[in-house]
Amino acid sequence: MTKKLIYNGTVLTMNPDRSVYKPGYVYIEHDTIREVGEWPQDGSKQALLESASWVHDAEGKVIVPGLVNTHTHLFQTFIRGVSDDMPLAQWLRQIIWPSSLAMEAEDFYLAALIGCIENLKSGATYIMDHHYVHTYPENDDGVLRAMEESGIRGCMARGGVDLSYEPKLRETEEEIFANTDKLLDQWDGAASGRIEIAMGPLNLYGCSRAFLEHAAKYSERRQLISHIHVAETSDQIENTKARFGLRNLELLEAVGLLGPKTQVVHGVWLDDGELESIARAKASVVHCPVSNMYLASGVARVPDMLKLGINVALGTDGPGSNNCQDNLEVLKFTACLHKVNQLDSTLLPPMEVLQLATVNGARAMGRERDLGSLEPGKKADVVVVDLRKAHISPVHRASSALVYNANGNDVDTVLVNGQVVVEHGACTLVDEQEIIRRAQARVDRLRAKLAPEYPVFRVVE
Numbered sequence: 001m002t003k004k005l006i007y008n009g010t011v012l013t014m015n016p017d018r019s020v021y022k023p024g025y026v027y028i029e030h031d032t033i034r035e036v037g038e039w040p041q042d043g044s045k046q047a048l049l050e051s052a053s054w055v056h057d058a059e060g061k062v063i064v065p066g067l068v069n070t071h072t073h074l075f076q077t078f079i080r081g082v083s084d085d086m087p088l089a090q091w092l093r094q095i096i097w098p099s100s101l102a103m104e105a106e107d108f109y110l111a112a113l114i115g116c117i118e119n120l121k122s123g124a125t126y127i128m129d130h131h132y133v134h135t136y137p138e139n140d141d142g143v144l145r146a147m148e149e150s151g152i153r154g155c156m157a158r159g160g161v162d163l164s165y166e167p168k169l170r171e172t173e174e175e176i177f178a179n180t181d182k183l184l185d186q187w188d189g190a191a192s193g194r195i196e197i198a199m200g201p202l203n204l205y206g207c208s209r210a211f212l213e214h215a216a217k218y219s220e221r222r223q224l225i226s227h228i229h230v231a232e233t234s235d236q237i238e239n240t241k242a243r244f245g246l247r248n249l250e251l252l253e254a255v256g257l258l259g260p261k262t263q264v265v266h267g268v269w270l271d272d273g274e275l276e277s278i279a280r281a282k283a284s285v286v287h288c289p290v291s292n293m294y295l296a297s298g299v300a301r302v303p304d305m306l307k308l309g310i311n312v313a314l315g316t317d318g319p320g321s322n323n324c325q326d327n328l329e330v331l332k333f334t335a336c337l338h339k340v341n342q343l344d345s346t347l348l349p350p351m352e353v354l355q356l357a358t359v360n361g362a363r364a365m366g367r368e369r370d371l372g373s374l375e376p377g378k379k380a381d382v383v384v385v386d387l388r389k390a391h392i393s394p395v396h397r398a399s400s401a402l403v404y405n406a407n408g409n410d411v412d413t414v415l416v417n418g419q420v421v422v423e424h425g426a427c428t429l430v431d432e433q434e435i436i437r438r439a440q441a442r443v444d445r446l447r448a449k450l451a452p453e454y455p456v457f458r459v460v461e
Helices: 046-051 074-078 088-102 105-121 139-150 173-187 209-222 234-244 248-254 272-281 289-294 302-307 327-341 350-357 359-364 398-404 432-450
Strands: 003-012 020-029 032-038 054-057 061-065 067-072 124-131 153-160 195-201 226-230 262-266 284-287 311-314 382-386 411-416 419-423
Touching: 003 046, 003 382, 003 398, 020 398, 061 398, 067 105, 067 262, 067 284, 067 311, 067 327, 067 359, 074 088, 074 105, 074 124, 074 139, 074 432, 088 432, 105 124, 105 139, 105 411, 105 419, 105 432, 124 139, 124 195, 124 226, 124 411, 139 153, 139 173, 139 195, 153 173, 173 195, 173 209, 195 209, 209 226, 209 248, 226 248, 234 248, 248 262, 248 272, 272 302, 284 302, 284 359, 289 327, 302 311, 302 327, 311 327, 311 350, 311 359, 327 350, 327 398, 350 359, 350 398
Parallel strands: 003 054, 003 061, 067 124, 124 153, 153 195, 195 226, 226 262, 262 284, 284 311
Antiparallel strands: 003 020, 020 032, 061 382, 382 411, 411 419
């Protein structure tokens, strides 16, 4: 049995007592954490050092549970930075739709692989990819293959729309559910249990009521997470009111899609009654602060949600509306956005922000039993961040340094399921530089294809 030891660093366990060990250690057997605690200076744990086949001296580093990126769109790594400074509707029409329709199957695979690497190297061991572009039969498999090869833990919310959106991205109900069945049969539980499939109606303004009702019954029957964009902008509220006579969350509840396995993505424009409905249903909200600022969508009422006992998790959103997927960067944005929005500097202290990114993320994924904290018996998804940097040191509190100072470039080592997938800042399972080279060549080709019709894709430095 493979045994690994990370020792001599500051351990933020994120267990119910929020225990911190300085210095501490995490001892792993195969894919499971066996011991967590203080690392003695008297040599009494020498037997652990001698029994481990892989050891990591984490002096000057902080050891934390793997972060959970509860909402992204991996294919958008090929679109990041094409054009900034657009509201959501215009951004979709001029950037996302043309790009996604021009991408080929190989592009979706490489874009997802780059995205998985980026997530791992910024501390996310678990990602929820909301994938809704099915222009080639191989697209979904390519994304899931990227998750498998990179070593990340990933769930694909198989997205779809059947009513109003870019016409070439629409599907029939029959196509959506038949293809979701296929993914569940072929991929759910793959890669030693690292891969999962969820139900992902894209949004409430692009789906028919009949499809949403079918999705609710399908998710319940298959016991799937339902992951869906809700109330991201004020225009979306007006759209569903005009079409269905209901606000976004009211419609979600009316069709039966609001429950403990529901992930309400964004939830920016929710009123008091809708927040209370989410709390009653024990659903989760996925907060994407960088994307909400980037697209000027608004500020989600996260402090109010937390007061109501709502489980709030964090997401980067796709690189098209964030430009990166730096999961450590999201921590600082989360804290600062709500402090300034409510003019209250006491909101969201560092350990509370870390809880959103770890414990709450695991709970949103239905995995609080075996993920989200460093405790014996839980899966060995572990991240080591180097704090010995000029922009971080000297350190008073590791939690503060992690939330307010660190960024993805400070991630040193990452384990998923007990496997070392990033070591000393480098991916161990894939050739990162070769993948970047191949991806850039494909993106250059994509730009050349789109530039004649869409001037924004012309290279202007």
